[in-house]
Amino acid sequence: MKKLWKKCLVLFLCFCVMWSAGGIGNVYAKSLEEIRQEQLENKKKKDEAESQKNDAQKVVDDLQDEADDLGATYNSYNKRLQSVNQEITDTQNAIESANASISQLEKELAEAEAAEAEQYEGMKTRIQYMYENGSQSLLTTLLESGSMVEFLQRAEYVSSITSYDRKMMNSYAKLQETIKEKSAALSDKKTELSAYNDTLSAKQDELDDLVNDAGNAYSAKKGEVSAAQMSVEEYNAKIQEFRDNETALEGEAAAAQAALAQQILQQQQQQQQQGGTTGGDGSDGSDAGNAGDADNTPQIPTENTGGSISYSDADLKLMAAIIQAEAGGESYAGQLAVGTVIMNRVKSSLFPNTLSGVIYQTNQFQPVRDGHLALILERGPNESCTNAARQVLNGYRSGDWLFFMTKKWADYYGITGYTMIGNHAFFRNWGAN
Numbered sequence: 031m032k033k034l035w036k037k038c039l040v041l042f043l044c045f046c047v048m049w050s051a052g053g054i055g056n057v058y059a060k061s062l063e064e065i066r067q068e069q070l071e072n073k074k075k076k077d078e079a080e081s082q083k084n085d086a087q088k089v090v091d092d093l094q095d096e097a098d099d100l101g102a103t104y105n106s107y108n109k110r111l112q113s114v115n116q117e118i119t120d121t122q123n124a125i126e127s128a129n130a131s132i133s134q135l136e137k138e139l140a141e142a143e144a145a146e147a148e149q150y151e152g153m154k155t156r157i158q159y160m161y162e163n164g165s166q167s168l169l170t171t172l173l174e175s176g177s178m179v180e181f182l183q184r185a186e187y188v189s190s191i192t193s194y195d196r197k198m199m200n201s202y203a204k205l206q207e208t209i210k211e212k213s214a215a216l217s218d219k220k221t222e223l224s225a226y227n228d229t230l231s232a233k234q235d236e237l238d239d240l241v242n243d244a245g246n247a248y249s250a251k252k253g254e255v256s257a258a259q260m261s262v263e264e265y266n267a268k269i270q271e272f273r274d275n276e277t278a279l280e281g282e283a284a285a286a287q288a289a290l291a292q293q294i295l296q297q298q299q300q301q302q303q304q305g306g307t308t309g310g311d312g313s314d315g316s317d318a319g320n321a322g323d324a325d326n327t328p329q330i331p332t333e334n335t336g337g338s339i340s341y342s343d344a345d346l347k348l349m350a351a352i353i354q355a356e357a358g359g360e361s362y363a364g365q366l367a368v369g370t371v372i373m374n375r376v377k378s379s380l381f382p383n384t385l386s387g388v389i390y391q392t393n394q395f396q397p398v399r400d401g402h403l404a405l406i407l408e409r410g411p412n413e414s415c416t417n418a419a420r421q422v423l424n425g426y427r428s429g430d431w432l433f434f435m436t437k438k439w440a441d442y443y444g445i446t447g448y449t450m451i452g453n454h455a456f457f458r459n460w461g462a463n
Contacts, residue, residue: 073400076272083265090258097251104244111237118230121223128220132213139209142202152195332458335377338425345385349419350411352389355397357454358415364452365415369422371431371456378432431456 341349349369357368375381375388382388390398397403411419429449433456440448440455447463448455457463 072272072275076269076276079265079268079272083262083269086258086261086265090255090262093251093255093258097248097255100244100248100251104241104248107237107240107244111234111241114230114234114237118227118234121227121230125220125223125227128216128223132216132220135209135213135216139206139213142205142209332430333378335374335430336425336427337377338423339373339376339385341385341423346416346419346423347407347411348389349385349423350416351403351406352395352397353418354406354411354415355403356395357452358412360452360454362414362418363428364454365418366422366426366428367431367451367454367456368434369418370426370428371434373422373427374430374432380432429456430458432458433460 349372352372353365353368357365360368372385372388376383376385382391389395389403395403397406428451431449434454436453437448437450437455440457443460445455445457445461445463448457450456
């Protein structure tokens with residue numbers, strides 16, 4: 031189906047060529063020029079959209095930086111708030127621990143006071159008993175001892191009872207004093223902790239407000255980033271539309287260039303039928319395509335297109351500039367190949383016989399049309415392209431090619447047998463090579 035479509039296109043283009051009475055390069059000059067103007071306008075709009083997208087992206091980046099700063103502030107406040115919350119928790123736990131300790135001390139104090147009271151009551155009872163029974167009773171108890179040892183033991187016993195009571199009373203008094211001191215210290219600590227807790231609570235309220243404000247500002251800024259990003263995406267969609275249109279226009283230009291190439295073949299056929307050749311001009315193929323299938327496309331007779339030409343410094347600069355415009359990013363071999371195509375055309379009867387005539391032939395080299403060539407001429411070509419230009423002007427040829435294009439278009443128009451050097455397909459015939 032694709033092959034049949036190509037044949038129909040070829041027949042249509044050939045009909046247009048045969049119908050027209052204009053010279054080579056003039057039949058499709060207007061349509062090509064219109065296409066090129068559309069391409070230039072499309073490129074201009076695409077460049078504007080890309081510039082606007084870059085501006086929008088800068089806004090996005092600036093807003094994102096602001097959002098990042100606000101996010102960092104929010105996180106900082108949030109961490110501080112978490113730290114204060116932890117301090118409040120720790121302080122409240124300390125207060126609860128102090129309360130528990132105070133309660134335990136109060137219990138111990140109550141127990142000590144009760145023990146002291148009990149001891150005191152017991153001591154009073156014992157003293158009361160001894161005094162109520164009088165000294166005689168105590169003396170009788172001592173005298174009833176069976177021996178001096180027993181007497182001394184009983185006397186010592188009475189004394190020790192009194193001493194024990196005094197010791198226990200002093201002990202309980204000291205214990206109560208110690209408990210009261212601990213309780214007072216814990217009370218002071220509790221008061222201090224309570225005051226600190228109040229300070230932390232106030233700080234917590236302040237940080238709550240800061241966190242809320244920072245969080246709201248961060249959320250709002252993220253909303254601005256999202257809105258700005260949508261603008262960038264809209265520009266991306268526009269740019270993609272221009273790129274799609276660029277691809278479509280590239281196809282239209284290639285089809286029109288293919289028709290011009292067919293004119294060259296038609297003229298060559300006519301020259302052969304008339305039994306002679308002329309020194310006429312031809313057409314370029316830097317971005318042209320094949321106008322027919324390999325099995326029915328007339329072949330361009332091989333010519334001797336080698337040899338040097340006389341050239342001026344201006345010619346050298348022009349050749350170097352067109353090589354740089356078409357193959358500045360290619361290898362030196364690729365630059366020589368582009369120069370070879372141009373010199374082969376200068377030497378061929380199918381193309382203009384001057385360097386400027388070939389380069390500036392109507393609607394041929396894209397850099398001529400889009401102003402890239404003029405820009406390089408203004409700035410001056412680089413050393414590599416100047417060396418390649420000098421070499422081909424002095425007679426070097428890397429092939430007999432008359433055309434070159436990207437592999438995409440060479441395959442699209444069914445050209446076979448081309449030679450790939452870098453990103454360009456080089457060939458002589460529009461069809462099989």
